[in-house]
Amino acid sequence: MSVRRLAAEQPEGFAFTPENLDWAQAVIKKYPEGRQASAVISLLWRAQEQNGGWVSEPALRYVADMLDMAYIRVYEIVTFYTMFNLQPVGRYYVQVCGTTPCMLNGAEDIKDACRKHIGPKDTVSEDGLFSWTEVECLGACVNAPMVQINKYYYEDLTPESLGSIVERLRKGEDVPPGPQDGRQGCAPKSGPNTLTDPAIYGSDDSGPEPGYAGTSDPKSKMPGPY
Amino acid sequence: MPKIIIDDIEYDVPDGITLIQACELAGVEIPRFCFHERLSIAGNCRMCLVEVVGMPKPVASCAMSVNDLRPGRDGTLPTINTKSETTRRAQEGTLEFLLVNHPLDCPICDQGGECDLQDQAMAYGFDEGRFKDNKRAVEDKYLGPLIKTSMTRCIHCTRCVRFMTEVAGVQELGAIGRGEDMEITTYLERGLHSNLSANVVDLCPVGALTSKPYAFQARPWELTKTQSIDVMDAVGSSIRVDSRGKEVMRILPRINDAVNEEWLSDKARYIWDGLRTQRLDRPYVRKDGKLTPCGWDDAFAAIADRMKTSAGAKFGAIAGDLAAAEEMFALKELAERLGSPNIDCRQAGAKFNPALGRATYVFNTSIAGIEDADALLLVGCDPQIEAPVLNARIRKRWKQLEGHFPVGVIGADVDLTYPYVKLGAGPETLAEVASGKNDFAKILKDAKKPMVVLGQAAFARPDGYEILAVGARIVTERGAIDEGWNGFNVLHTAAARVAGLDLGFVPGEKGFDTGRMIKAAGTGELDVLYLLGADEIDIPELGDAFVIYQGSHGDKGAHRADVILPGAAYTEKDGTYVNTEGRAQMTARAIFPPGEAREDWTILRDLAKALGKPLGFETLRELRAKMYAAAPQLARLDTLEPADAGPIVELARHTIAPGDSPFGLSIADYYLSNPIARASAIMASLSAMHADEEKATGTDG
Numbered sequence: 052m053s054v055r056r057l058a059a060e061q062p063e064g065f066a067f068t069p070e071n072l073d074w075a076q077a078v079i080k081k082y083p084e085g086r087q088a089s090a091v092i093s094l095l096w097r098a099q100e101q102n103g104g105w106v107s108e109p110a111l112r113y114v115a116d117m118l119d120m121a122y123i124r125v126y127e128i129v130t131f132y133t134m135f136n137l138q139p140v141g142r143y144y145v146q147v148c149g150t151t152p153c154m155l156n157g158a159e160d161i162k163d164a165c166r167k168h169i170g171p172k173d174t175v176s177e178d179g180l181f182s183w184t185e186v187e188c189l190g191a192c193v194n195a196p197m198v199q200i201n202k203y204y205y206e207d208l209t210p211e212s213l214g215s216i217v218e219r220l221r222k223g224e225d226v227p228p229g230p231q232d233g234r235q236g237c238a239p240k241s242g243p244n245t246l247t248d249p250a251i252y253g254s255d256d257s258g259p260e261p262g263y264a265g266t267s268d269p270k271s272k273m274p275g276p277y
Numbered sequence: 278m279p280k281i282i283i284d285d286i287e288y289d290v291p292d293g294i295t296l297i298q299a300c301e302l303a304g305v306e307i308p309r310f311c312f313h314e315r316l317s318i319a320g321n322c323r324m325c326l327v328e329v330v331g332m333p334k335p336v337a338s339c340a341m342s343v344n345d346l347r348p349g350r351d352g353t354l355p356t357i358n359t360k361s362e363t364t365r366r367a368q369e370g371t372l373e374f375l376l377v378n379h380p381l382d383c384p385i386c387d388q389g390g391e392c393d394l395q396d397q398a399m400a401y402g403f404d405e406g407r408f409k410d411n412k413r414a415v416e417d418k419y420l421g422p423l424i425k426t427s428m429t430r431c432i433h434c435t436r437c438v439r440f441m442t443e444v445a446g447v448q449e450l451g452a453i454g455r456g457e458d459m460e461i462t463t464y465l466e467r468g469l470h471s472n473l474s475a476n477v478v479d480l481c482p483v484g485a486l487t488s489k490p491y492a493f494q495a496r497p498w499e500l501t502k503t504q505s506i507d508v509m510d511a512v513g514s515s516i517r518v519d520s521r522g523k524e525v526m527r528i529l530p531r532i533n534d535a536v537n538e539e540w541l542s543d544k545a546r547y548i549w550d551g552l553r554t555q556r557l558d559r560p561y562v563r564k565d566g567k568l569t570p571c572g573w574d575d576a577f578a579a580i581a582d583r584m585k586t587s588a589g590a591k592f593g594a595i596a597g598d599l600a601a602a603e604e605m606f607a608l609k610e611l612a613e614r615l616g617s618p619n620i621d622c623r624q625a626g627a628k629f630n631p632a633l634g635r636a637t638y639v640f641n642t643s644i645a646g647i648e649d650a651d652a653l654l655l656v657g658c659d660p661q662i663e664a665p666v667l668n669a670r671i672r673k674r675w676k677q678l679e680g681h682f683p684v685g686v687i688g689a690d691v692d693l694t695y696p697y698v699k700l701g702a703g704p705e706t707l708a709e710v711a712s713g714k715n716d717f718a719k720i721l722k723d724a725k726k727p728m729v730v731l732g733q734a735a736f737a738r739p740d741g742y743e744i745l746a747v748g749a750r751i752v753t754e755r756g757a758i759d760e761g762w763n764g765f766n767v768l769h770t771a772a773a774r775v776a777g778l779d780l781g782f783v784p785g786e787k788g789f790d791t792g793r794m795i796k797a798a799g800t801g802e803l804d805v806l807y808l809l810g811a812d813e814i815d816i817p818e819l820g821d822a823f824v825i826y827q828g829s830h831g832d833k834g835a836h837r838a839d840v841i842l843p844g845a846a847y848t849e850k851d852g853t854y855v856n857t858e859g860r861a862q863m864t865a866r867a868i869f870p871p872g873e874a875r876e877d878w879t880i881l882r883d884l885a886k887a888l889g890k891p892l893g894f895e896t897l898r899e900l901r902a903k904m905y906a907a908a909p910q911l912a913r914l915d916t917l918e919p920a921d922a923g924p925i926v927e928l929a930r931h932t933i934a935p936g937d938s939p940f941g942l943s944i945a946d947y948y949l950s951n952p953i954a955r956a957s958a959i960m961a962s963l964s965a966m967h968a969d970e971e972k973a974t975g976t977d978g
Contacts, residue, residue: 121451126451130454
């Protein structure tokens with residue numbers, strides 16, 4: 052982590068969309084009278100999402116005014132939490148995990164691949180589509196190395212598979228999240244070795260099979276824009 | 278009363294205090310950086326670690342209550358070891374970590390010689406550094422014209438942040454980032470907007486926040502320290518004047534729990550550069566329309582010359598805002614001997630009448646008494662400007678009551694740093710409160726110890742006396758006068774005022790008050806006008822009158838004067854001042870007046886001799902003996918006696934309704950309100966900063 056400052060170039064203003072405003076007011080109501088400031092992180096996060104992945108200075112003031120907080124107090128919060136980006140990010144914001152398990156499994160190579168396919172760290176690519184940064188452990192060590200692109204995890208990466216993800220996203224294709232080497236969730240790489248008896252699943256034949264875990268519609272997990 | 282053992286000795290300590298305070302009571306020094314008695318507990322510097330027997334690790338003594346300690350398994354009392362190996366190693370370790378990122382620039386650091394880190398590194402530190410890597414560097418921040426920053430030196434104690442937020446009540450300072458990259462700053466580096474901001478310089482335990490105007494001026498050990506009293510407002514804060522040779526180098530607050538705790542307003546702290554410039558250092562006489570330097574005898578002779586052809590009753594005297602009691606007394610005596618009833622110390626024209634009794638013109642509740650109040654009505658005053666330290670005390674009370682401290686304001690819109698209800702703008706609202714029609718009247722009535730504070734903006738107007746009476750009626754009818762409680766308060770803005778009223782420096786029978794004197798001077802009814810440091814009057818209206826100006830600074834009054842008698846500023850004389858509470862205090866001479874300027878009372882003594890009307894005293898002791906006989910309360914220095922509340926009840930019977938024009942603000946420009954301030958470049962820069970911002974934002978302060 053390094054010294055964090057607000058971006059040099061800032062947009063004119065910021066205001067929540069009507070939907071977000073309704074949502075924000077509902078969040079604020081969760082807290083007792085006089086404790087609206089408790090909603091600051093939720094609101095900043097929503098502002099960041101609306102603003103394309105970063106918190107601008109007008110957005111900061113907007114949230115502060117909404118919660119009746121001093122600007123310096125909100126400024127303290129956005130600089131404290133690294134999940135708030137103070138500089139603009141790409142439409143696809145790649146967060147590369149660089150903590151020990153990922154590092155031992157080739158996170159350095161993943162970073163090199165990012166440099167190759169996206170550009171230098173913390174800079175938005177020329178087409179405005181990508182930027183990448185290194186983050187601390189994202190808690191998916193069993194699928195190391197991994198990255199988070201916008202809201203979704205892409206796991207079991209190699210420099211090649213990451214390059215392919217980036218290029219496919221650049222072309223506007225859908226890239227399903229999850230392990231990229233055909234592994235099922237965080238099951239062993241060689242395939243499931245327990246609960247493999249189909250009999251235990253009864254008449255339901257939806258037993259374990261390779262592929263992505265979770266929802267049946269992979270498109271629903273596409274990394275959409277912020 | 279928990280019992281604890283500190284370094285093998287058993288102590289009974291009060292409930293609820295922290296270990297660090299218990300150790301202090303026991304006379305054991307615990308090093309600390311972030312802990313400060315008047316601020317909330319942060320517990321982040323770790324310097325106060327001590328060993329508590331039974332605890333697995335050393336504990337931060339500032340953040341642990343004595344009530345939270347448990348006895349040992351064998352029933353021994355909780356035991357704290359402040360000199361043990363564990364404690365010592367903890368202290369050494371903490372200091373080593375603090376010094377990891379602290380630059381070794383003591384030789385060029387203004388804090389050198391009075392630096393907590395320097396002292397504690399000597400006393401508790403490891404004898405050598407083991408850190409071989411690069412040190413962190415931090416960008417300096419802009420915090421306005423008073424505070425210089427060297428943020429690389431910051432050890433993140435957050436005292437400044439807590440002070441600004443809690444005491445000054447301005448949420449402007451904060452700590453951004455975290456860990457090693459934590460930085461203290463304001464939002465986008467705007468200067469601090471508080472009249473108490475420079476107290477963070479005193480609070481900073483290292484050289485991160487230092488005084489900008491004082492930068493590289495002196496080392497603490499070169500300075501002569503004189504304990505004195507501030508006169509920039511009527512609070513009378515205790516100060517220490519640090520001087521070197523013939524210059525005041527800086528002014529710092531002294532701890533005085535009854536008055537200023539340990540805070541000081543920025544104006545009082547940074548007025549010192551005004552003491553050096555625009556000084557009157559020799560007498561002047563106007564010859565052929567031009568002020569020409571002369572000797573004292575010539576000046577006195579010129580006055581005697583003019584007085585010869587004038588009747589005594591055509592003499593008038595006005596005392597300014599910074600005059601000490603001694604010279605006002607001498608001037609009053611002189612006017613009496615000349616046979617003139619025309620004297621007035623109420624330069625702004627406030628309608629106080631000392632004949633009514635002392636309780637009608639002082640802050641009866643006392644400043645410390647604010648901490649007992651449970652409701653407050655402010656009338657025509659802005660304590661945040663007129664008495665910043667007193668305002669901090671009101672805010673402290675508001676915090677103590679966790680916001681359940683109703684504050685009502687009648688007058689102009691002000692920013693008080695705590696919430697208030699604006700009841701109205703003028704006397705009619707005041708009358709509503711008095712008659713019980715206003716909702717706030719009920720709040721005052723229900724409160725056990727309500728306070729009403731009336732400011733100068735309410736009195737310095739033609740119907741001031743009537744307003745005073747309405748104020749008295751509120752106090753008597755809302756139950757603010759009770760045994761041991763007097764809620765009638767007058768907030769003065771001038772340090773000289775209460776002493777002047779105590780001395781009866783007001784017009785005698787058929788005498789003219791300030792306004793009449795100025796008019797009379799214009800029309801020729803008055804021949805001679807004596808201005809004792811009075812500059813804030815309508816000088817151009819004085820017409821052809823012969824004006825004698827006695828004062829320290831070449832300001833408006835001196836420009837108009839026919840004779841200038843150079844006097845001493847408050848740092849150059851032993852003068853008695855009475856603060857707004859009625860507390861007599863004495864300044865002390867830190868340096869000598871410049872050039873031929875003299876202590877003011879000696880000027881009047883010698884002038885009286887030159888006029889052939891000697892005042893009957895030769896020494897300051899003789900003067901004081903006479904003065905104390907006239908006003909015995911001036912003799913009781915540093916004590917406060919409750920004034921008899923009877924006159925307030927008397928005053929409340931006066932029922933003529935005041936006019937209806939709203940209250941304004943009594944101070945147009947806080948930073949330029951007296952001759953010393955107008956001579957100060959620092960005050961000018963502060964005034965400009967605030968004026969610019971008002972223009973930019975269109976809001977007030």
